[in-house]
Amino acid sequence: MSKIILETRSVRRVLPGTVEVTLIDGIDASFAVGDFVAVTGPSGSGKSSYLYLLGLLDQPTEGEVLLAGRPTSGLSSSELASLRLASLGFVFQFHFLLPEFTVLENVMIPMRRREVLTEDALKARAAVLLGELGLSEASKKYPDQLSGGQRQRVAIARALANDPDVVLADEPTGNLDSKNAEVVFDIFTRLAREKGKTVIVVTHDPALAARTDRVLRIVDGRLTPLAARQC
Amino acid sequence: MIGRLSLVVDIATAHLMRRRRQTAVSILGVSLGVGFFIGMSALMQGFQTFFVAKIIDVAPHVTIKDEYRQARLQPGAVAYPTGAIQVNGVKPVDELRGIRGAKSMIAALNNLDGIEAAPTLRGQVILRYGTKDVSASAVGIEPMRERRVTNLEADLIAGKLDDLVSTANGVILGHGIAEKLGAKLGDGLIALSPAGTILRVKVVGIFRTGIVSLDNFECYLLLKRVQAMLGRPNVINQVRLRLDDATRAADVASTIESRYGYRSEGWEELNRNVLGVFIIQHGIMYATIGAILIVAAFGIFNVISTVIHEKTRDIAILRAIGFEEGDIRSVFLLEGGIVGLIGSVIGWGLGWAICRGLASVRFEVESFVRLQGFVLHETPWQYAVAGALALVAATFAAYLPARRAAALRPVDIVRGAA
Secondary structure (H helix, E strand, O other): OEEEEEEOOOOOOOEOOOOOOEEEEEEEEEEOOOOOEEEEEOOOOOHHHHHHHHHHOOOOOOEEEEOOOOEEEOOOOOHHHHHHHHHHHOOOOOOOOOOOOOOOHHHHHHHHHHHHOOHHHHHHHHHHHHHHOOOHHHOOOOHHHOOOOHHHHHHHHHHHOOOEEEEEEEOOOOOOHHHHHHHHHHHHHHHHHHHHOOOEEEOHHHHHHHOOOEEEEEOOEEEEEHHHHHH | OHHHHHHHHHHHHHHHHHHHHHHHHHHHHHHHHHHHHHHHHHHHHHHHHHHHHHHHOOOEEEEEEOOOOOOOOOOOHHOOOOOOOOOOOOOOOOOOOOOOOOOHHHHHHHHOEEEEEEEEEEEEEEEEEEEEEOOOOEEEEEEHHHHHHHHHHHEEEEOOOHHHOOOOOOEEEHHHHHHHHHOOOEEEEEEOOOOOOOEEEEEEEEEEOOOOHHHOOOEEEHHHHHHHHOOOOOOEEEEEEEEEEEEHHHHHHHHHHHHHHOEEEEEHHOOOHHHHHHHHHHHHHHHHHHHHHHHHHHHHHHHHHHHHHHOOHHHHHHHOOOOHHHHEEEEEEEHHHHHHHHHHHHHHHHHHHHHHHHHHEEEEEOOOOOEEEEEOOOOHHHHHHHHHHHHHHHHHHHHHHHHHHHHHOOHHHHHHHO
8 A cells, every 4th residue: 555645535616606616526535656547527527627626726615635644725825836836747738838938948947946956956857857758859949849749748847847746637638649649648657657656637538548547537526436446 | 046036037038028019118118207307307406406506606695674574563462462452543653664783783693603794775776878767676785795795796797896985976787787778887877766866876887697686677886875865874774694504594594583573584585486486397397207107107017918918828837836926926026127127227328318418408598597508407316216216117017917917816727728
């Protein structure tokens, strides 16, 4: 039994308004170190919303999200930001690279913000990360000079910059062709197997989901029994 | 801290570089505000300093007059201070006006450190030369004392102050009067006084102070001569003082007034109407500059709002990565600050150029004083104030959009973009 890094305890997320919309309706789940998990479900089922709760980008209306065993409710927005900076890496469907900065600079941004490494050390680390993802030659280029697959790999390198415990990906292959989607999934697999990262991927592609260790299926904001059985 | 700061600087400059033209226009707006602020305030301060320096240089610093600021109380009012008193048929006493005990007053004042006092009698005369009549203020002076109190001697453009003593009935005319009469040095005029005396006088000097009210309306004669003409022998109705430190004029005047009771006016009070105009001028200037800076601030507000609108995705990812709200706010505040700073520096250059341009303009004008061009007075203070105002305006203009950017919720944007 490996250590639990991320956990949700009966989290609910309700959008307030004249008509309340329940996005997440009580999900209990835990993720161990080195877990490679797919979150699937029909569109609008709440799988992305669940990922944002896991990623501390959004706060649950009820319930608790625990990161490394510590509850996160009641933390200030800056405390949440520094947890995200140190422990979580994000990859979205859209690459979200800053267009004014080179690939290398984009990867350096989270490290520069964290201010742990020296300028030289973080530059070297960014270069290593890009090398591992086969992007050494692109490091001086700007995002708009890259292909979609390359951009997504840069986004992954950026997510890994501060060596997070957990990598959260929201439809990371949604904008990619099947070949590039394969590449991205291979990277995620390696991260979980070789680097011991917890990788949680939201995807609606069953073929890709099948390559993960386990699948959480969310329908109407709840885990479905089928998915629960697989746990 | 350094890493974070340099990162914020990098992102802010990247944003501004991306909107180069809009940024340049905003910077230009700030520069114009700063430049005109410097130019106009140098101009106004220059004129004001010039005028004040003239006044201090030319006119006495304090003038003691034979008047009271408040009429003396009627005996009835003194006797019944709480009662309501009406005195009917009050008539002014037909007394010989003048400062009583002027001689001892002047002697006492001259004994004080840093004060020179001179007696004068001032009255109205009409000067006649040929067919021309000009009314003037005749000032009776004692040349020996006068030269220690005013700069009359230095302002003479013709003749000598000593000739006033050596010539039997000498008169020193203001440049404007001489011009109106068409009189030159050595010409004989006729002076008529309200007392009915007629005196033949000879022009022994012409002065030009540059202060129009003096040059066009004053003439100087010996004190004894004016006393005789006005039929007021031994009377002095003004004591004029010069102080080593002109800034003390108001204090000295009020001390003297409380001691002797006579109305004493410092140069500030005497020229209050003109100095009042300066205050209005300043108000107009600051309003104008304020308007320019407000327009510049709108430009900055506009460019930063546009950047934020364009950059919502970048803001979202930065927040997701772990940037705090404060970091985002800093980025956009800094953008305003950069525009303000560059604008200020360019504005300083512009202000300097405006000052050089104005200084080279030549013209002649007579208003309160005679001028032959713009008088400019530049101080580092003006540059500092202009720069500081621009920075404050720029940062404030950036603050509102920056706050909005910091409040953006990354989830809303990520969801929308996906």
